[in-house]
Structures are given as structure tokens and as C-alpha cells.
Amino acid sequence: MADTKALTTRAADFSAWYNEVIMRAELADYSPVRGCMVIRPNGYAIWEEMQRALDRMFKDTGHQNAYFPLFIPQSFLSREAEHVEGFAPETAVVTHGGGKELEEPLVVRPTSETIIYSMYAKWIQSYRDLPVLINQWANVVRWELRTRLFLRTTEFLWQEGHTAHATEAEAEAETRQMLGVYRTFMEDWMAMPVLTGLKTDSERFAGALRTYACEALMQDDRALQAGTSHNLGQNFARAFEVTFQTAEGTLDYVWSTSWGVSTRLIGGLIMTHSDDNGLVCPPRLAQYQVVIVPIHKTDEEKTAVLDTAQRTRAVLAAAGIRTHVDAREGIKPGAKYYEWEGRGVPLRLEIGPRDVAAESAMLARRTGGKKEPVPLAGIAERLHAEMNRMQIELLEAARARREAASIRGATREQLIERMAGPGGFVYGGFCGAASCETEIKEQTKATIRVLPDPEFRSPVAPTRCLWCGQPSVAEAVWAKAY
Amino acid sequence: MADTKALTTRAADFSAWYNEVIMRAELADYSPVRGCMVIRPNGYAIWEEMQRALDRMFKDTGHQNAYFPLFIPQSFLSREAEHVEGFAPETAVVTHGGGKELEEPLVVRPTSETIIYSMYAKWIQSYRDLPVLINQWANVVRWELRTRLFLRTTEFLWQEGHTAHATEAEAEAETRQMLGVYRTFMEDWMAMPVLTGLKTDSERFAGALRTYACEALMQDDRALQAGTSHNLGQNFARAFEVTFQTAEGTLDYVWSTSWGVSTRLIGGLIMTHSDDNGLVCPPRLAQYQVVIVPIHKTDEEKTAVLDTAQRTRAVLAAAGIRTHVDAREGIKPGAKYYEWEGRGVPLRLEIGPRDVAAESAMLARRTGGKKEPVPLAGIAERLHAEMNRMQIELLEAARARREAASIRGATREQLIERMAGPGGFVYGGFCGAASCETEIKEQTKATIRVLPDPEFRSPVAPTRCLWCGQPSVAEAVWAKAY
Numbered sequence: 028m029a030d031t032k033a034l035t036t037r038a039a040d041f042s043a044w045y046n047e048v049i050m051r052a053e054l055a056d057y058s059p060v061r062g063c064m065v066i067r068p069n070g071y072a073i074w075e076e077m078q079r080a081l082d083r084m085f086k087d088t089g090h091q092n093a094y095f096p097l098f099i100p101q102s103f104l105s106r107e108a109e110h111v112e113g114f115a116p117e118t119a120v121v122t123h124g125g126g127k128e129l130e131e132p133l134v135v136r137p138t139s140e141t142i143i144y145s146m147y148a149k150w151i152q153s154y155r156d157l158p159v160l161i162n163q164w165a166n167v168v169r170w171e172l173r174t175r176l177f178l179r180t181t182e183f184l185w186q187e188g189h190t191a192h193a194t195e196a197e198a199e200a201e202t203r204q205m206l207g208v209y210r211t212f213m214e215d216w217m218a219m220p221v222l223t224g225l226k227t228d229s230e231r232f233a234g235a236l237r238t239y240a241c242e243a244l245m246q247d248d249r250a251l252q253a254g255t256s257h258n259l260g261q262n263f264a265r266a267f268e269v270t271f272q273t274a275e276g277t278l279d280y281v282w283s284t285s286w287g288v289s290t291r292l293i294g295g296l297i298m299t300h301s302d303d304n305g306l307v308c309p310p311r312l313a314q315y316q317v318v319i320v321p322i323h324k325t326d327e328e329k330t331a332v333l334d335t336a337q338r339t340r341a342v343l344a345a346a347g348i349r350t351h352v353d354a355r356e357g358i359k360p361g362a363k364y365y366e367w368e369g370r371g372v373p374l375r376l377e378i379g380p381r382d383v384a385a386e387s388a389m390l391a392r393r394t395g396g397k398k399e400p401v402p403l404a405g406i407a408e409r410l411h412a413e414m415n416r417m418q419i420e421l422l423e424a425a426r427a428r429r430e431a432a433s434i435r436g437a438t439r440e441q442l443i444e445r446m447a448g449p450g451g452f453v454y455g456g457f458c459g460a461a462s463c464e465t466e467i468k469e470q471t472k473a474t475i476r477v478l479p480d481p482e483f484r485s486p487v488a489p490t491r492c493l494w495c496g497q498p499s500v501a502e503a504v505w506a507k508a509y
Numbered sequence: 510m511a512d513t514k515a516l517t518t519r520a521a522d523f524s525a526w527y528n529e530v531i532m533r534a535e536l537a538d539y540s541p542v543r544g545c546m547v548i549r550p551n552g553y554a555i556w557e558e559m560q561r562a563l564d565r566m567f568k569d570t571g572h573q574n575a576y577f578p579l580f581i582p583q584s585f586l587s588r589e590a591e592h593v594e595g596f597a598p599e600t601a602v603v604t605h606g607g608g609k610e611l612e613e614p615l616v617v618r619p620t621s622e623t624i625i626y627s628m629y630a631k632w633i634q635s636y637r638d639l640p641v642l643i644n645q646w647a648n649v650v651r652w653e654l655r656t657r658l659f660l661r662t663t664e665f666l667w668q669e670g671h672t673a674h675a676t677e678a679e680a681e682a683e684t685r686q687m688l689g690v691y692r693t694f695m696e697d698w699m700a701m702p703v704l705t706g707l708k709t710d711s712e713r714f715a716g717a718l719r720t721y722a723c724e725a726l727m728q729d730d731r732a733l734q735a736g737t738s739h740n741l742g743q744n745f746a747r748a749f750e751v752t753f754q755t756a757e758g759t760l761d762y763v764w765s766t767s768w769g770v771s772t773r774l775i776g777g778l779i780m781t782h783s784d785d786n787g788l789v790c791p792p793r794l795a796q797y798q799v800v801i802v803p804i805h806k807t808d809e810e811k812t813a814v815l816d817t818a819q820r821t822r823a824v825l826a827a828a829g830i831r832t833h834v835d836a837r838e839g840i841k842p843g844a845k846y847y848e849w850e851g852r853g854v855p856l857r858l859e860i861g862p863r864d865v866a867a868e869s870a871m872l873a874r875r876t877g878g879k880k881e882p883v884p885l886a887g888i889a890e891r892l893h894a895e896m897n898r899m900q901i902e903l904l905e906a907a908r909a910r911r912e913a914a915s916i917r918g919a920t921r922e923q924l925i926e927r928m929a930g931p932g933g934f935v936y937g938g939f940c941g942a943a944s945c946e947t948e949i950k951e952q953t954k955a956t957i958r959v960l961p962d963p964e965f966r967s968p969v970a971p972t973r974c975l976w977c978g979q980p981s982v983a984e985a986v987w988a989k990a991y
Binding site: 058060065066067068071098103116122124142170172 | 538542546553556557574576581597598600603605606607608615617628632643652663664
């Protein structure tokens, strides 16, 4: 039975609220293993919908799935100098197997570039073998000191795309294409608006030439890095000797990319849409899009009501709407409403004897508004329209919230003031110096989330670095981040 | 470009043939990590089709997916006495994380009963919380000394179902139900006939009350354990204190089950159907069910032929047939045929200028028979029928092969003779003594694969143990196994 205590409100304690939303919806739980979470069926169902949508998009852009080993010889990590520096400190290391100490310890993959490029070196000989467009759905491990359910866990689930190309231009195009796929997914499926742009060197993937990211703003006005796409140049190709014969007969290193999103997205979904009553899940990613609650007192009523409920379910299912009839006995309708509200089901249909007589059902939306009767005739079309509207409204509301929490052309004082207070996205000029980034981080906890892509840039380009006053080389967006 | 050397034949060296089939079809590759394989896109695509079919069947029987941690505290394994004895010797152990030695080493899951029951203890309080019907798709690690691609690798992919029930009868029914699901999948999708039945104590899952298995016979007449379903009784519930309040208000331990199949199935599929020309894949699990090879010399021919090829592809795709047009330039049609044959694509359509004129295509089947022209009108129905027929023929051929390699009512001498020679399934009486099992294994390398379910038992029940002559307690099926 669900706990019926009210949730801590977002205003009172956003972090406590976040954990309580997860617990009430039974999305995940803490495990006995430090920093590792259990993804419960309600949470995993969202991940499955996310996987289905993303996998379709990856395949539509020509990628295939494969699977590479969990373990990586420790020496492999060291072959790319920046890569080992970035990842070695947070690895889990297997030192014993089958009861014996291993000659060379094995690292549990924190990401798979090294093991994958060792294979690409074997598979790629000629320009005819290119491009190689492979994605992997897998678990990875990064030893984290402070963990948060979904947002930062020692083990997490993700996908990692790894592609190899004959030219630098193709690799850059692929990097940008996949950033676009992520953005489309986040906006059209998660209803989570994102800024896209380039990372500065300090936030670049260890071993990449350039890292692009999608950055979202949560309801507490902190930023979430939701997905990254890296142009790796020839760095890993050189480290793993991935060469190919060009069409002209010369030998060159391949140009490569990698890109990934993880179960962290579920944390982003929660923090973008949910309210003080629990999870709000955008219809396109909900395990159940519609729950039907039958209401009856007598046995006669029960027969008629359950019959109508099941027939309605069948009609909706046939129209591709994921529908569940909650026919549990011994639980009052109000308790069911409460439970499904906490689980974020977008639409609820209540069907009682009077509804059966009127050939209608009472419709309630998870995102509010008056309950209203809807005729059972044409109900699938009606609910499709409701869900489409809700999907758009959630995106628009999140975008409006983000814009209200953003300032452009900020001064040094405004950056300091914002970061001491609510947070949000602060746009301003940046001189390009790492020293300014470091100082800002130390004094305000804010980091540059992205140097935004053209469509997100301010109408008037800043001319000076908001921190040091030197000429600006690019507009930057600062925020405190998860 | 594909290697064009003929494969080693099955008759000459089955084991070499097996590896060469995998390499030619690019299903998998050896990795730099001892005992771990890389599943290449062509192999992973078969796994994805397997997952899709099985996942649908699991959900249709009321199961939900979830995800539990990769790491298990070493002490957890020891809580169930038989379990630790069975699995501890083959574990990989993480001793360091984040640069520090861990207080308690973590085992990389060899199977997840222990971590899952530690969570069930938290989630289950009352009979109202039961049954819990959860499945997990995951990677697991078992430190193997001798490894074979797909059949036995240090890391492999699998699904593991873990269910908890209020009564022993329900747990037994679930165990049997999932064995049935596996059998249906193996026969209807993989076209791989299996015997089902009970394992003897020596082959029982470490910690189970009873283990049931699906056993298939490969083309070299060795058996492959293809899937297992375990009734765990209350063993793990006791070890992890998973109790619940019954409807009568008393406290009891839950009754539980677990069941799994793995990427080993891909090995079973290869060894059941493939021939000396490479992979043969049953249509229902093929990545591409139909490949279209356009044939043209002049530019004018090319335009017409490619147009017809693409239109045909669209027609087939609309009918739900997975179709690929191999329009690669610079590769002769014959080389393409050879490549797709090695990859096991069930049907090939060749379309040249004369076919365009005749509004037909030349159809070739992977499993032989004459090439024949088929009209493009109604081609989807025709190819659906071809695939259905091929699916049934593959199953029937495998079943006939298995029966030809089986003997019933065998004597001790026949068992010895069979196992010294071809192998196959040997049915005979069994006294139930572990000593007979041990002696037989030592002298013939054969093990009891199952005590077969009623429908697989011989018409005349054996009365004596074929080894010691004592009264038989059950008919058994012996074979040399992978």
C-alpha cells in the first residue's frame, strides 16, 4: 500500500522532494551496494520507452547495435593520455578472477572507447569499411563519492555510440547529427527543452577534440547535462592504431565520434515536470498513458462497470494507447487516484454505474483542470488529442520556466547575485581564459554549461568577458549544475 | 570484403566449422580480454530479435522488467550454503574502487538471486504484495577456464526472471510455465526442438529445490542446455529473511523461482541449422529476412533495376518483412550471393533487366532448391508463405535429426558404445544413485540431461537402471553436453 503522507514540497526542500517523488512512484530504491541503485519496474518501464524511441532514431540514422566486453585491461585506459587522467581515478578494478589474482587488473568500463577502438583496429582496413556506425546499450561504472538516485550513481545504464569515419568533416557532421537526435528526443519525447552548444576545455570529455552538450534547466533552476556528443578527432585512432587505406591509396587514421545518454535522463524528466503531488510523466514516455478506475457498490454494478472498463481498455489499446484497468478489490477509488497520481499517469478515466448508463466516462488529467465527462464513442481520438496537448503544454511550460529563469547580457554583479540566489541560466561574454572559469566556479559555484549554438545566442552579442572585462571570444551560459 | 575460402566442413571438424561460421557471418569476435567476446552487429541483431520475442512473452505472462546492481557484496553470496559453493569459485572480484581498497570486496554478479532477495525482503510485507514477477536483462560474469564463442564466455548477456509467491504450488506452476515459454520460443522462433524435464541433483542450480531444463541436440549429436527454470522453494527466502503476512495473519517465507536464457542460444541456433556454406538463420529471427540484389550493366538498366528493387523493398517492408537492398557498387552479384549466404539470410531476390520487363524476380532460398522466378504481384504473400514453410521445415529437419540420433531402452553396452561413437540422446532406466551418474560420466563423458517430462518419455517405461541393474526410479536421457 502506498504511503499516504504528503510529499515535502519543492519550495521547502527540492532535494528531499525529489527523493520522495521517486519513492512514492516506486521508480527506484537504494541498494545494499554503495552508490548503486535498483531501478524498480515503474522506473524501468520509463527507461524502456526511452530506449525504444532512441533506438529507433539511432537505426533510422544508420546505426547498428553491438556489444563489447564489460572489462577493459588497465593498460588500455592509459593509451590516451587525457582519457586515463579523466577516468582512472573513478574506476572499479577487478584484481581476482576464478579464485586467482590476475596478471593484469581489469577495469570495469567507465566508458568503452578504449576496448572498442582496439576492435576497430582489427575490423577497419580500407575506406570501403567506413563509416562504422555502432551503438551499445550497456551498464557502466564510475566510482562516485556523492551519489543521487538516477542523477549520479556508481553504476548506471546508458547507450554509447562509437563511429569511425574517413574524413574530419564526416566525423563533425556525425557529432552534430547525434546532438540533434538527442535534442529532438529530449524535446519531443521528454518535453524537456534544452540548450545545445560547445563545452569549454574544462568540461570537455577526456580524450575528445570537442564536446557538444544538451543542457536542461530543472525546476530548482539548476542545470542538468542531459547528453553529450564528442568529436574525438584522431586521438583514439592514434592511441589504438586504427588506420585505413584511403581511396587514394595512402594510409590515414580514422576520424571518430562518441555520444551517450543515460538513466540520468529519468532524473531530468522527474525534475522538469513533477509537482508536489508526485511524478508527472509526459504521455509519450508513460508506462501507462491511461488508467481506468471502475467504481461500483453492488455485484450488479460491478459486472456492468468492469465490462465497460475492459471494453474501453480494448478500444484504447487497439488505438495504440497504453491503458491499465485498476480492478483491485479492497482499495477505495480515492486511494487508487492518489496512487496513480503519484505514479504520474497522464490521464485517468473513472467509470461508475451512471457513466455506464450515459455511455461516458469521467476524465481527469494529471496536470490539472476540471474533471469532465467524455463520451465513450470516439474516446480514443479524444484521449490521443488530450495527450498530444499535454505533451506540448509540458514542453511549453518548461520552456517558459527556463526563460523566466534566464538572464542575458549579464554583468559580473548579476552573475554573482543570481548564483547566490535562485540560479538559472546566465548568458554573458567570455574571454576564453580558463582562469576566469576557475575563479567564477570558486566564487559562485557556477560553470559554463555551453557556448550556445547560434539559435540560442542573444540577439546582441556580448563584447566583453563578464568577469575580467577583456574582449569576449564567445557568449557563454553559466549555471550551477547537477 | 568477405573471405572467400571455403569453410571447414562439419564432417571434417565441427568445432573449427562452428568458429568459421561465426567469423564468416561476422556474428562475434574474440576480444583482448580473456574469455570475453565481442558481439558484432550481425550477431547482436539476432539477439535483439530474440529479446523482442521473449520480452513479449514475459510481459504477456504478467512479468515486468527491472534492474539490479552489477555488484554484490561478497558476504551475500555466502548466505545460501549451496549457492556460494556453486558460484564463489568462478567469480570476478572487485577489490578497489575510486583508487582505494574496498572494505568488503564486491563480486561481479554471476547470477542475481542474492542481491534481488535482499531487495524483496524490503518490498514484500503482505500476501497483497505477492506475487512479485520481475525479469532483468543483464550481463553476468562467470570465470570460465575454457571458453567458446556464445556457448561459454566469461561475460555473457542473459535474462533472469525472479519471482516470489505466497504458496509452493504457485511457485511450482510459475517454474513450469516459464519452462513452457522457453520451449515455445525455442521451437516456434529458433526452430530448435527441445526435450524438457527435471535435472538430477548433480546438475541442479546451486540453491534450488528443483531445476527444469530445455535440452537441444546439436548437429554433432552433443546436447546443449538451452534454458533452465528453477523452483527455489524457500531457500533464498530463508537466507534473506523474505517473509510475508499470510491472508490468515501468520508469517511465512515466500516461495520463489528463477529462470534464464542467454546469448548461448545464438550458439544453439548456429549449431542446429547452419551448413557447410555458413549460417542458416530461421526467418523469424533473421535481421534481414530478404535481401534484394539488383543486377545491371548499363546506366539505363541500373535506373530501372534499382527502382524496381526499391519498390519491392517498400512493398515487403509494408508487409512486415525485414528487407535489405544490397546496392553496393563495385561488388559482383556472385560475391554478394556468397556473402549473404554466409550470413544466413533466408531468402534472396535477384532483379535484373529481364526480371523488370517480366515484372518478376528470381527467388533463391538459403536452404536450397531450384531458383525460380516469382511474379512481383503478390510477392509479399508469397515470401511470407516461403518463410513460414522454411520455419517449419527447419524445425522438422532438426527434430528428425534428433530422433535419428536417439535410442530408447538402451543397455549399458549401448550407452558406452554410443558415447564412444556419435553421441546423441540415450534413453534408459536410472536408479537415482549419484554413484551411477558419476561412474557413467567418468567412463563415457555422458551426463543425464533430463529426467524427461511425460510427453518425451518412452512408450515402455524402463524397469532397471541401465548401469547398475537396480530398479529404475525414472527414465533418464544421457548425452555428452556442451
